[in-house]
Amino acid sequence: MNSFYSLPITVRRAIEVMGLFFLGWIIVLGNGILAPIFMAFFISIMLLPLLQFLCRLKFPEMLAIAVSLLALIVVLGLVVWFFSSQISNLVRDFPTIQQNVMGHLNSLSTWVEEHSPYSSEEQMEFIRTRSSTILNYAGSFLSGAALSVTSIFVFVGLLPIYIFLMLFYRNLLLRFVFLWFPEEMHGRVGEALHEMQIIIKSYLFGLLIQVSYMTVLVGGTLLIIGIKHALLIGVIFAFLNLIPYVGALLGNIIGVLLTLASSSELWPIITVLGVIAGAQFLDNNILMPRIVGSKVKINAMATIVGVLVAGEIAGIAGMFLSLPIIAILKIVFDRSQKFRQWGVLFGDERPERSPMRVPALRKKSEAVHEQLKRQNEIEPPHEDV
Structure with a gap:
């Protein structure tokens, strides 16, 4: 590690960028595996207060985890039932919907005929000539949708297993995290983990x-x-x-x-x-x-880019998970002197003055970082876990 930091700064930055590239490549290749793991991690954090409450009531650990998981399944089942009932109502109204759609299309056709040289017959001919293209596109879309449905079933099937295992092995996972760092850093690591739990919840x-x-x-x-x-x-x-x-x-x-x-x-x-x-x-x-x-503020640029990148990597699930993942990365980067610049890039601690004119803003100073937080009204986490 010391030999790495003895390298010229340009070489270190090049290695960091290459590392980010290969990390992104691994995430893209393994998004089908990583997406349910990340989702299970966040849901496990949400279920942790219920699990701790049941353990305080002297529930056996396995039973407490099973009850927590059952509560989650019941809530999700109610959501699915509500959606299915609303969709069934929509399907029952299909004849009326079809009639309304045809009425709107006829109105649109009349408007186009009045404001363009194309008659209704020419419009219909245009639609007929494009129908084969539309059907081919629909076929490819449906085949992709079938693939997506399969991946959704795999996702849903793996999710409760991952949640159960993460809750059961939570202390082992925490020990694994601490063992990555020297003892003198364990205080900062514990503080970062505590802050992550607060932010995620x-x-x-x-x-x-x-x-x-x-x-x-x-x-x-x-x-x-x-x-x-x-x-x-x-x-x-x-x-x-x-x-x-x-x-x-x-x-x-x-x-x-x-x-x-x-x-x-x-x-x-x-x-x-x-x-x-x-x-x-x-x-x-x-x-x-x-x-x-306002415990963690992510700037709009990082949010939009994160949502689009996560959506490209993992679809809808990636879009939902993008913001908490960015928040976790920011917490980690903010507590590391070596990677604080990445935390600055994600955050909303916007200086009122230019670093070109104020040399103090060019440094990774803890005092400057805290001052910028106060200027932007970012509160430190204070919840007891």
Whole structure:
């Protein structure tokens, strides 16, 4: 290790970049294996308070883990049941949806005919000539979807096994982590692990609360107004909203499409967009900051890049996991003098003045780092675990 740090700084930086490249390559190749492991890790952190509570009640450890896992399965089962009931309602309305879609398409065709040189017959001919391309694309999409369904079943099958094993071997895993570091660093390692647990629990429990109130805000408001499939729109938007930036856009599009298919008028679309915009404003500016807090701030650039990269590597699961993974990496980097620059890159400790003019901002000083945290109102974790 000392010989590595005796190398010229340019050589060290080149080795670090190569290491990041090969690490990314390994993650891409093994995303099918790593995605359920990461998901199981985060869910295990969420189940840990329940497990500790059951152990305090003198439950045997194996039984406490089984009860915790059963509680998770029941919650997920209720979510699946709710989605299936809402989808069945949507399927029952399929004839009406088909009629509304045809009405909207006819209106669009009339508008195109009035504002372009293409007649309705020419439009139909264009659609017929492109139908083979669309069918080929649909076939390839369905074959990919079938592959995705298989991977989802593998993912769901492995997840409870990984969760059980992580909870059962949690002390062994902690010992494994400590043995990687010399004894004089064990205090900092324990502090970092404690902070990670707080951040993960705070973030994931905050997301559960966010899904609940976003479903009530969006779905309940649309239900009162009289929008069809209001609860389905609310739940879909609430879950997609967990994906930073990208999810809210997808949720808006899906909500508009569902409303457009379920109604022959345009005012429900404006209503859905208005309700979603209002709920997002409350979520972003009032509710979510109070629930999750500001213990770790990830800047918007790192968030967007992380979501897109994680989505490319592991699909939807990667998008959901991107933010807590970046938060964990930031905690680790912030506590390492050698890699603090990466923590700065991920974080939102934005200096008010340029490092070009203030030499102190060019250093990896702990005092400067804490001062920037105070300037950006980033609170240190203070929860007891």
